[in-house]
Amino acid sequence: MRVLAAMSGGVDSSVVAGLLHQAGHEVIGATLQLYDHGATSARKGACCAGQDIHDARRVADRLGIAHYVIDAEARFRSAVIDDFADSYAAGRTPVPCVRCNQTVKFTDLMQLSADLGCDAMATGHYVRRVDGPDGPELHRAVDLRRDQSWFLFATTRAQLARSLFPLGDMPDKDAVRAEATRLGLEVAAKPDSQDICFVPSGRYDTTLATLRPDAMAPGEIVTADGAVLGKHEGIGRYTVGQAKRLGAASNMGQVVVALDAPRRRVIVGPRGTGTRHLQLRDVNWLIDPPEVLRCAVKLRARDELHPASVMADGSVLLDEPALPAPGQGCVFYQGDRILGGGFIEARAI
Amino acid sequence: MGNPSSVHTAGRAARRILEDSRDAIARRLGGEIVFTSGGTESDALAIHALGHNRRLLIGATEHDAVRAARADAEILPVDANGVLDLTALETALSGSPALVCLMAANNETGTIQPVAEAAALCRRHGARLHVDAVQAAGRMAVDLRTLGADSLAISSHKLGGPAGAGALVLAADWDGPSLIVGGGQERGRRGGTPAIPIIAGFAAAIAEPAPDLLPLRQVAEQAAIACGGIVLGGDNRLANTICVALPGVAAQTQLIALDIAGIQVSAGSACSSGKVARSHVLEAMGLGALAGEAIRVSLPWNATQADVAAFATAYAAMTARVTRRAA
Numbered sequence: 001m002r003v004l005a006a007m008s009g010g011v012d013s014s015v016v017a018g019l020l021h022q023a024g025h026e027v028i029g030a031t032l033q034l035y036d037h038g039a040t041s042a043r044k045g046a047c048c049a050g051q052d053i054h055d056a057r058r059v060a061d062r063l064g065i066a067h068y069v070i071d072a073e074a075r076f077r078s079a080v081i082d083d084f085a086d087s088y089a090a091g092r093t094p095v096p097c098v099r100c101n102q103t104v105k106f107t108d109l110m111q112l113s114a115d116l117g118c119d120a121m122a123t124g125h126y127v128r129r130v131d132g133p134d135g136p137e138l139h140r141a142v143d144l145r146r147d148q149s150w151f152l153f154a155t156t157r158a159q160l161a162r163s164l165f166p167l168g169d170m171p172d173k174d175a176v177r178a179e180a181t182r183l184g185l186e187v188a189a190k191p192d193s194q195d196i197c198f199v200p201s202g203r204y205d206t207t208l209a210t211l212r213p214d215a216m217a218p219g220e221i222v223t224a225d226g227a228v229l230g231k232h233e234g235i236g237r238y239t240v241g242q243a244k245r246l247g248a249a250s251n252m253g254q255v256v257v258a259l260d261a262p263r264r265r266v267i268v269g270p271r272g273t274g275t276r277h278l279q280l281r282d283v284n285w286l287i288d289p290p291e292v293l294r295c296a297v298k299l300r301a302r303d304e305l306h307p308a309s310v311m312a313d314g315s316v317l318l319d320e321p322a323l324p325a326p327g328q329g330c331v332f333y334q335g336d337r338i339l340g341g342g343f344i345e346a347r348a349i
Numbered sequence: 350m351g352n353p354s355s356v357h358t359a360g361r362a363a364r365r366i367l368e369d370s371r372d373a374i375a376r377r378l379g380g381e382i383v384f385t386s387g388g389t390e391s392d393a394l395a396i397h398a399l400g401h402n403r404r405l406l407i408g409a410t411e412h413d414a415v416r417a418a419r420a421d422a423e424i425l426p427v428d429a430n431g432v433l434d435l436t437a438l439e440t441a442l443s444g445s446p447a448l449v450c451l452m453a454a455n456n457e458t459g460t461i462q463p464v465a466e467a468a469a470l471c472r473r474h475g476a477r478l479h480v481d482a483v484q485a486a487g488r489m490a491v492d493l494r495t496l497g498a499d500s501l502a503i504s505s506h507k508l509g510g511p512a513g514a515g516a517l518v519l520a521a522d523w524d525g526p527s528l529i530v531g532g533g534q535e536r537g538r539r540g541g542t543p544a545i546p547i548i549a550g551f552a553a554a555i556a557e558p559a560p561d562l563l564p565l566r567q568v569a570e571q572a573a574i575a576c577g578g579i580v581l582g583g584d585n586r587l588a589n590t591i592c593v594a595l596p597g598v599a600a601q602t603q604l605i606a607l608d609i610a611g612i613q614v615s616a617g618s619a620c621s622s623g624k625v626a627r628s629h630v631l632e633a634m635g636l637g638a639l640a641g642e643a644i645r646v647s648l649p650w651n652a653t654q655a656d657v658a659a660f661a662t663a664y665a666a667m668t669a670r671v672t673r674r675a676a
Contacts, residue, residue, distance in 0.1 A: 028605075028609065033624045066608070066609065068601070068605050068608075069624040070601060070624065071601060071624040071625055071626065112602055112605075114670075115598075115602050115606060115670060115671050116602070116605055116606050116609060117606075117609075117670060
């Protein structure tokens with residue numbers, strides 16, 4: 001078949017392109033240009049920089065496949081970077097990788113793959129697509145340390161049906177690097193990408209201060225009943241559940257329980273504060289929505305599983321209280337399978 | 350091969366090739382030849398030397414070789430077909446002495462500019478005129494004397510010769526500085542040992558008669574129009590260049606789809622990252638969203654009816670696929 005391989009220039013997606021090519025498919029490599037990388041090109045280790053486009057092209061040359069650089073700068077700016085900044089300014093903690101997957105990759109790039117007559121789009125994500133009785137299912141990767149299923153909860157069933165994730169069955173990253181070496185790819189030893197690709201310094205607060213100065217304007221740290229405990233340097237530096245940067249309040253065992261953006265207030269409460277009720281928006285179901293789904297939910301990318309009941313209207317009842325951060329994802333798991341997920345709404349303050 | 354500056358036999362042989370090539374190119378273009386590395390250097394040299402201590406006026410659809418040469422250039426507007434606004438030129442010329450840069454024909458649309466009219470205006474106002482004929486040479490009659498310009502830039506590979514050489518054609522000696530002085534080659538106007546083998550290929554290419562590609566271009570255009578394409582740039586265009594927009598479909602999608610089908614076209618001007626950038630030419634023509642939805646189809650000198658038929662088939666297949674998506 002004809003497959004569009006999304007190639008970042010890293011070892012994972014390079015191996016994807018190589019494996020599909022070796023299996024005899026017609027592979028078309030595509031690398032997204034997400035932003036003007038002039039300011040960040042000196043940085044190693046973050047994805048999507050200029051060096052990465054060069055690497056992707058050299059991998060395609062080595063494999064002997066077609067390769068194109070796709071200009072996604074405008075869409076990435078509006079759908080990912082602006083959303084990132086606006087979320088922080090509104091007191092939410094965004095997940096830019098989910099937004100990027102949801103828009104730039106699994107909407108726009110997938111549309112391009114269809115326009116080019118491709119049968120599927122392949123990515124280097126560590127997840128598994130399992131074809132079940134009711135169509136394709138999304139499952140966690142074999143290598144749970146690398147599992148990226150949480151970041152793909154917004155992938156629709158129609159998108160899943162056109163997706164290939166050849167790395168989901170890999171036992172570990174060493175095996176992927178070994179494949180890269182076997183395929184003769186120079187990126188075999190390239191370091192993993194980390195952090196948020198468009199934050200050049202690795203310090204998101206510097207980026208945020210440029211994009212949305214209001215998210216970095218000073219304000220008060222208060223308790224739920226309004227007692228002022230200290231000052232802060234911008235609500236964009238805080239996320240619900242955080243115990244750092246609270247000055248004296250940290251020593252009092254306080255954590256952030258809410259962010260009041262209009263009044264620029266960081267609201268703290270005693271450690272152990274939590275809620276059993278969550279409301280989600282933009283829920284993506286990977287099954288026909290049930291009235292009530294018993295499952296385990298993950299409220300952050302690196303979080304334990306919380307047993308819960310999810311209602312069809314996107315309300316969630318946790319068995320035990322937790323402190324979820326608005327803007328993050330709440331992803332529904334049954335064993336290794338992902339059944340859906342949505343974005344956590346802020347509770348009324 | 351010898352160095353044309355050497356006194357020995359091999360050097361003389363090399364110099365003969367160099368000077369024979371110079372004469373052949375000069376006969377075609379009607380001026381004194383300074384060999385350069387290509388069109389970009391020729392434009393840069395013209396702006397540096399002829400534009401010394403002068404204002405720089407450039408058309409809005411000029412190539413980046415001209416647009417990027419000087420930060421203080423004044424941009425002259427074009428109409429919806431990309432033709433220079435001569436009234437705006439005349440108004441702009443009323444100030445202090447200027448160098449005007451105008452391309453003979455646009456590289457994205459093939460639109461031919463009113464160079465002779467612009468030259469007359471320049472003469473009347475004591476301005477100089479440099480003509481970027483990189484796209485036009487070999488595809489229409491280009492002669493420095495007929496055009497009435499002060500200088501002309503051309504490039505070997507655009508004529509079908511090897512890449513790596515170009516020329517600045519001069520009506521008269523200049524009084525401005527050189528970009529590269531070096532060993533004093535090209536009578537001190539461009540230092541550095543000339544690339545003799547490439548220059549010989551350049552001269553051979555310019556001697557080739559231009560084929561009449563207009564009938565093939567019209568067939569290709571009709572095929573694109575039948576599929577919903579909109580041909581841009583007006584009627585007065587080079588015989589080999591088609592700029593065709595497909596509303597609602599990004600240029601990069603069209604370009605890749607056609608490439609996969611074996612048809613190699615381009616869009617905008619090539620960016621070093623390889624991404625398809627929005628066309629400043631089409632934006633200057635006021636085309637809005639269409640500026641990101643147009644491709645350039647260039648017919649090579651040896652294009653055949655079979656090539657045009659293959660293009661028509663691939664274009665129809667592409668439009669059918671993206672139209673199904675929109676439905």
